[in-house]
Amino acid sequence: MFGKRLSRALALTVTLSLLLVAAAFASDATMSIADTTAPTGAVELAPGGNANISIVVTVTGAQAGTSSYKVYKDWTLDSTGTWTGSNEATSASIGPRAGGDAANVQSFSGKVYIDSGVECGDFTLAVKVHGILNSNTTGGKLEAGIASNYSVTVADCVAANADPILTVPADMTVEGNTLGGANVTYTGLSATDAEDGNLTSEIECSPADGSFFSVGGPQTVNCSVEDSAGASDSDSFTVTVVDTTAPDTSIDSTPNATVNSTSASFTFSGTDIVSAAGDLTFECKLDTGAWAACTSPQNLLNLSVGSHTFQVRATDEANNTDATPASYSWSVQYQFSGFFNPIDGFLRNSMKAGSTAPIKFSLSLDGQYVSSLSAINQVTSGVMSCTASAVEDALEEYATGGTSLRYDTANNQFIYNWQSPKKAGNCYKVVFHFADGTSQTVQFGLR
DSSP, X not given: OOOOOOOOOEEEEEEEXXXXXXXXXXXXXXXXXXXXXXXXXXXXXXXXXXXXXXXXEEEESOBSSOEEEEEEEEEEEOTTSOEEEEEEEEOOOBOOBOTTSOOEEEEXXXXXXXXXXXOSEEEEEEEOOEEEEESOSSSSOOOOOOOEEEEEEEOSOOOOOOOOEEEOOOOEEEEOXXXXXXXXXXXXXXXXXXXXXXXXXXXXXXXXXXXXXXXXXXXXXEEEEEOTTSOEXXXXXXXXXXXXXXXXXXXXXXXXXXXXOSOEEEEEEEEOSSSOGGGOEEEEEETTSOOEXXXXXXXXXXXXXXXXXXXXXXXXXXXXXXXXXXXXXEEEOOEEOOOOTTOOSSSEEEEOTTOEEEEEEOEEETTEEOOOGGGEEEEEEEEEOOOTTOOEEEOOOOOOSOOSOEEETTTTEEEEEEEOOSOTTOEEEEEEEETTSOEEEEEEEEO
């Protein structure tokens, strides 16, 4: 992973020069390093690498007594960019010197070390002697000067690995989509990494994406992602499942659209996305009555003749009620016997003007004869057009007596004597309007 590692040694030279001060000032003069010369070139290392170095100290000038110094031969660069010296060496004793004496040169072999956590960059090692000891207190003596600089470049290192970035959805509220709750897809879940790119497919969540959540909440989802270097990120969000969808109600079986019965039976059911069929409750309503709890089948008894509407609606466990109840409308009607002789209900009955025609019929309901006069709301008569093509049937029998509607209990029939006008040549109709909303008509032609 690391790049090239150079093991070659580069010489590092620190030059210490002692200045000779005139004798007239010997009592207060000091000798010090006057110049340093950095070596040419530099070393390039990878983190964790090292290289040999040579530290050369040159002393020139005059001193009255003897002296010595110390120097660190090894140097380590840590992750903060700080150099630390070690492996301390003490120079050989340097005797009294005149200003023109040859230079005193001493060499020290050492190493530079680069810690593994050091990031790439250029670093300067400043080497300087220390721990100088002089035998004399006056006159020329040795002192440290400026440091000598050594350039170290740390290269081919691995940059610090960036943590992945995990993005989770905002807290989610989800409509129930299956029995008891919802299967939830986490929208907006993603992860990216500077080194690895898109890590969305590596995200792990508990519960996993697409899991079932029961109605209620909030329920916490914990997610995390890890990159190839082991760095990770984690976050969480909540899921709340609600049920706001009403059930659907249907009437499964019904009576005929028109029935001749005062009772009717309905079976019905409901379906819901979240609630089981057995957990639905129902309310029923007949005509303009109030809603009341009911179960299937629902039997309706003692119905009056005429039009009726039956409605039913379901409510689920979340108290959502079907806003469009299932509805069925029908009519309870009398069974009409037809007109008895001498009336022909399908032809035009021909009769003498001014005579009386006996009109007889029966009504029944639920297999029982209807005897109440209230079953006939009204009897009307009036002139009608005499259609030339109409087939006529001569009335064989005439009636006498009152014309009021009555009920013949002996024969279980209604009787209405219609007194015809005395003017011949006209056609008339007699209409019986029943309480169930239906009507029956008899046609007459007067001669």
